[in-house]
Amino acid sequence: MKISATALALASLTGLCYSFTTTNTGSFKIRPASSTAILSATVEEAATYADPSRYLSDHPKNNVPPHIAALVGRGLHTRPDHPIGIIRAKIQEYFASLPNEYIVYDAEDPIVTTTQCFDDLRIAPDHPGRSPSDTYYLDDSTLLRTHTSAHQSEHLRSGVDCFLCAGDVYRRDEIDSSHYPAFHQLEAVKLFPKEDMAGADGLSGEDWENSAECKVIAEDLKKTLEGLMDHLFGETEKKWSEDYFPFTTPSYELEIKYEGEWLEVLGCGVVHEEVLEMADRADRRGWAFGLGMERLAMILFEIPDIRLFWSDDDRFHSQFKEGQITKFKSYSKYPPVLKDIAFWIPEGFEENDFFELGRGIAGDLVERMELIDEFTNPKKGKTSKCYRITYRSMDRSLTNEEIDALQDELRERVLDLGVEVR
Ligand code: PHE
Helix, strand or coil: CCCCHHHHHHHCCCCCCCCHHHCCCCCCCCCCCCCCCCCHHHHHHHHCCCCHHHCCCCCCCCCCCHHHHCCCCCCHHHCCCCHHHHHHHHHHHHHHCCCCCCEEECCCCCEEEHHHHCHHHCCCCCCHHHCCCCCCECCCCEEECCCHHHHHHHHHHCCCCEEEEEEEEECCCCCECCECCEEEEEEEEEECCHHHHHHHCCCCHHHHHCCHHHHHHHHHHHHHHHHHHHHHHCCCCEEEEEEEECCEEEEEEEEEEECCEEEEEEEEEEECHHHHHHCCCCCCCEEEEEEEHHHHHHHHCCCCCHHHHHCCCHHHHCCCCCCCCCCCCCCCCCCCEEEEEEEEECCCCCHHHHHHHHHHHHHHHEEEEEEEEEEEECCCCEEEEEEEEEECCCCCCCCHHHHHHHHHHHHHHHHHHCCEEC
């Protein structure tokens, strides 16, 4: 069986980060639900987000580096002829064909509070996803949203019943062809009419989860998402499994078969009653889901590397047209330059700090940073890690000299992380 580079890249994607098993908004615009011209109105507004000084400060808790601040506000999801914008429009087109009217949000402020991103969603104070090794903080209480679920509660509180919400999200993470510190999610929430849920009035916890009404919601959620997948991929094989998110119960993940591989495409579930209560909507019940648009776009357009979405190269952009899903034709595959670096790590070493240092120095020339060897010296009680860094440009050949200079800088700056280079 032939497995494409895209399938391999995607197979390595980890689960959604608020899933328990992996332990691991401000200004916005409401468009009339009937409107199908969902892109135009908010592009200008979103342009105000492209000011790096909004994200950089000398606050001691600010861990946003300049190369991340420079990504915010690019609005790839609002560009009609960008693969991410094309996918978003396709998803919104599907929801516009359903009987319920979904209000569309696509230009919310990527800066949110810890309350919006975590507390309103029952994400515990000690959840690893909240730590500064995983999340970009501006100060103690504001951050770059790590998921579009950060907007769920404010929209629910405002009285909206059905909505979609798309945007750029930010996570400190590993570096390879399917992981980039900025990516795009699309979220949806649907509340059901009170009358339809009357039979479960007053039920909570397991009683609610075992009720016929809760099952109706879960069934509707699955049917809606299966329809979405068919809309995007044509008839495709799908697999549901149980999952865990603090803000939904029961929770599920959906995988689809792509070139012989099962790929996780989204997380979803019945909205947790405490989330509804905190949003002053305790009298209602409903479902929510969140999906990663890069993952879908990489599959649909056969885009082999996530960095391409951020490229300015016209050889990339000229291939895509509004409303059309076409296969990406690689215009080049320039040779990689591989460099290894080994060092003794101090206590509390955070891999993500090292990955971010690499991205900060070499930008999108870093394709992958991979741990290739690790051992502990029993006498010293110290651990050594060796990483292989793959440098490769998407649009030109690299010279040895320029990569040597980048690698030298990495060897020097990594000392700031308290390591001892070997
Ligand atoms: N926000 C979750 C994530 O990014 C996905 C999700 C959204 C799950 C809505 C359930 C409901 O990991």
